[in-house]
Amino acid sequence: MQSATSVDEQRLLKVIFIDGLQSKYPYIWLLDNCLCSQCYIHSANQRRLLFSQLDFQAAPESVAITPDGANLTVTWSKEHSGDYTADWLRTHQFDSSKPDEMGEPQLNIWGAEMVTKIPMFDFNDVMNNDAELFKWLDSLNTSGLALIKNVPQKVGQNERIANRVSYLRPTNYGIVFTVKSKIDATNAAYTTARLGLHTDLPYFDHTPGVQMLHCIQQCEGDGGDSEFADGFKAALQLKNENPEAFKILSTTWMDFFDIGTDYYPYHLHRQAKTICLGRNGNVERVSHSQIGRSAMMRIPVEQVEAVYKALKAFDDILHHKDNIIKFKMESGDMVTFNNTRVLHGRSAFKIGQKGSRHLEGGYIDWDEIRSKLRVLKANANGD
Amino acid sequence: MQSATSVDEQRLLKVIFIDGLQSKYPYIWLLDNCLCSQCYIHSANQRRLLFSQLDFQAAPESVAITPDGANLTVTWSKEHSGDYTADWLRTHQFDSSKPDEMGEPQLNIWGAEMVTKIPMFDFNDVMNNDAELFKWLDSLNTSGLALIKNVPQKVGQNERIANRVSYLRPTNYGIVFTVKSKIDATNAAYTTARLGLHTDLPYFDHTPGVQMLHCIQQCEGDGGDSEFADGFKAALQLKNENPEAFKILSTTWMDFFDIGTDYYPYHLHRQAKTICLGRNGNVERVSHSQIGRSAMMRIPVEQVEAVYKALKAFDDILHHKDNIIKFKMESGDMVTFNNTRVLHGRSAFKIGQKGSRHLEGGYIDWDEIRSKLRVLKANANGD
Structure with missing residues (x-):
């Protein structure tokens, strides 16, 4: 001074x-x-x-x-x-334009070209190297999608990776959840059917921030491809192509719900806007799920068809060949993605003779991920 | 039909x-x-x-x-x-005025008179009787404050009670946290000092919904009183008495942070409005903490003093004798409260000869509590 x-x-x-x-x-x-x-x-x-x-x-x-x-x-x-x-x-100087570097990252918005550019990491590097851990979490923060290769083909790897960051976020489906086809499935994910692009658990006020899906065993033959699309890109495209639909989806509160018994009996319910805008008008969060959307719609009956048409416009953009990416995870892959931004789905599959397709899933939240990014960055900078 | x-x-x-x-x-x-x-x-x-x-x-x-x-x-x-x-x-008929019964409950707004009316429950009843479990959770939903008596005076009771609902919400302070005075305290709570009224963990985007504080051993002599105030009442009072301050607190984004090492190294940071309004202009959430508020303020320097004056007006209302309630928990009490609405504090205390004041705390989230309320209500109605 x-x-x-x-x-x-x-x-x-x-x-x-x-x-x-x-x-x-x-x-x-x-x-x-x-x-x-x-x-x-x-x-x-x-x-x-x-x-x-x-x-x-x-x-x-x-x-x-x-x-x-x-x-x-x-x-x-x-x-x-x-x-x-x-x-x-x-x-600490005063300046209203100062961003929160980790909380408001520079986004990498992507479309179908992402299929050849998915940020990839090695399990052992993420487990043992803080610089690689930082890069993985930073990829999630900016691109919303990353793949971890060479993960041991046994249960429990979600927890090992989550513990590198913080802890697993429990849900009504357990500390981790097992995606296998089941008799009397408590969730559409637990069937062999195709799942359209969706965000998980939109019926939580506190929707999980990042989803990890570890492919312990992939199914044989065709099917079981993973599909992803950048919900932020789709929302921006909708805003350009169909501003009326964008307005409807960014102002209409939709009901989401889940009723059943898994880890314990649950009846989750909340309302969310399909496209949630932040304080600067930016797209902050996407909630879209044919699986979790309730039949309950607390809107005037005259608006119903327009809301469905707006949802269809958004769903069409998400599934358009220029936006969707598809690839089949190999046994030992773990895909990780921002569940408040990136929509995921899968193609139908058949249960083969060698046993069922077996994924194990878990969640980590953004508070903990951004905390870890700040801790790692401070360490890297030595302050 | x-x-x-x-x-x-x-x-x-x-x-x-x-x-x-x-x-x-x-x-x-x-x-x-x-x-x-x-x-x-x-x-x-x-x-x-x-x-x-x-x-x-x-x-x-x-x-x-x-x-x-x-x-x-x-x-x-x-x-x-x-x-x-x-x-x-x-x-499922269409009607935009249909409320979500559990998510938008009829609120019981309270002041100092609450001290003689705190909803009270017996530990064994909550553990064994679904009707009492429902009443406890319903009290939290409507009044935001409830006391559970006769809790065994040993660690682990937060988990037992949380498991009646769902599971404990982990944080950077652990699955549960221990409130004892500690050398090199990682949190102001871990000293013997007075704590003003505050909400916990405002530096989480996903701030814990309900806090449980189990008094395993109370301190001897004076001090260590628990204090509570209804943040919704204080916000409404501020709106009447000082609309300008209310406007400032319901529109200004404040920074909150927490840096340290406990369960693991953390650097949490997020912005929140002191008074967060819901879509109908109702007060939906309160975030106020002298402990967790950051020195960082991303506002023009000319607005700083007005923000402090508005915070002081709100803090004064919260601590006013007509709004604050004080009582000393007995060993074996567990106080439970809505951390997004009810502010809590404590008076200073001294470490006695029989050992330290010892509380064990834990969190449960609203998604899980409201889910349980719906499940219990459905069971009561037989549908």
Whole structure:
């Protein structure tokens, strides 16, 4: 810092950094974020100061910068002063346009060309190499789809990989779920039928963030291909081609539900918009599922056909050859994808003589993935 | 049903029920929700029909009602007809005002008078009696606060209770977390200091829905009182008393964060509005934490002081004697509360000679609680 000047009439401190950048820091904010041991618990990186203890009238008695410009001391009273480093002040300057790097990543929007470009990782690398772990999670954050190869062909690998990040997210289908054809299937996934492109568990308010599907044993012969499409690309295309349908799907609350008994008896139900927009009008989340959509529609009957037509327009775009990618997972592959963005499906298959197609699935949530990305990045940067 | 009439020009079926109620059902919706075994997997309560198989031109060849009026058969073609019961059609009539009973419950908004009215339950009843389990969860849904008495004074009881509903929600603090004063505390909760009213884990996009705090051993002497306030009441009061502050808190995105190492190394970060409004302008969620609020504020510097003043107005209302309730949990009590609505805190305490104050905490999420409420209610009604 070159200088720090109190401006009492505006109740803020003006700081000029070494390179000439000027920034303002309100007194109340400096007080609230005082890092002295009376105000802050350093072991917890959390405030000790109660909100009610904040003095809205306080102003600095004096401010002083160290000769090297690296530290600012603000003295509030004989009993209370606090230090702020130039780096910290610079990181925390006020600017409404500053993005959350991990939470609002630069997106890689993709179509059918993705089939030859799917980010691929090796199981042992992801398990043992933090740089590869970071790259895998970063691919999920930006592209929403990644493949892990050479995963041991036995159950329990979802947990091993999830534990590299955080933990598995349990659901009504268990800590992990087994995708095999079953008699009296409790979910369409547990049949041999084709599944259209869908997002999983839209009947959760807290829909799982990332899905992992580990192919322990692939089926013989034709069928059982995995299919994926980028829901964000499809939504943007719908907005261009059919703005009325886009408007309907981004404003109509649809009901989703799931009733049955698996890990325990459940009756899940929630409403979500097919295309959920974020605060800047960007597409933030997609919820689309022929499997999980309820017959209940809390809309006027006159709007029903228009909603179906809008859903059809979106579903057609998703399944268009320019948008859908298809490939057959090999035994030992694990596909991982952003369940709030990328829709997945599969073609029908037959149960062969060597036994059934066997996938094991699990979920990890975005809070934990982005936390791990930040931890790994901080480690890489050494701060 | 008295009658069912196809109206091809509007592509819908008009049904008149026994009591004279008239309802309309679009053809496309009837097709989409056909319960015949070709269209529907009954064991999964899910569609077999793919969205792309929906015929937007189809119209019934004929419709027929059974003599008792209980069943409607719609014949689409020689190969395809489906049955719909009167009850099912009635339940699924179109009406935009139909609420989700469990997801949008009638709220009991409370202030300081709550201290003598906290819904109380006995541990053994909750563990063994489904009616009591329902009442406990219903109290959480409507009042947001309930106390369970006579919980065994040893660890592991959060899990036993959570398993009555679904499962514990893990976090970076573990499957359960231990609230004891600790050297080098990783969270302000793990000190002996007073904690102002706050919501837990606001730095999760998926903030835990319900918190359980089991008092295994209370501290001796003064201090360690639990404090609670209804954030929905405080928000409504703020709206009346200080509409400008309400507007600021319901539109300004605040940053929350948590950095440290506990169950594993974490760096959680997300933005949330202090007062989050639902689609009808109702208060849907409250996120307020002096502990978890970040120094990072992605707003113009000119707005900072007004945001702090608005936070102070809200914090003052929360801590006002008319709104806050205080009581000291006894060893063997478990307090449970809606973490997206009810703020909690505690007074400072001292470590006594008989050992430390010891609480064990855990979380359950609303998706799972509301699922259980629906399951229990269906069982009670026999359907």
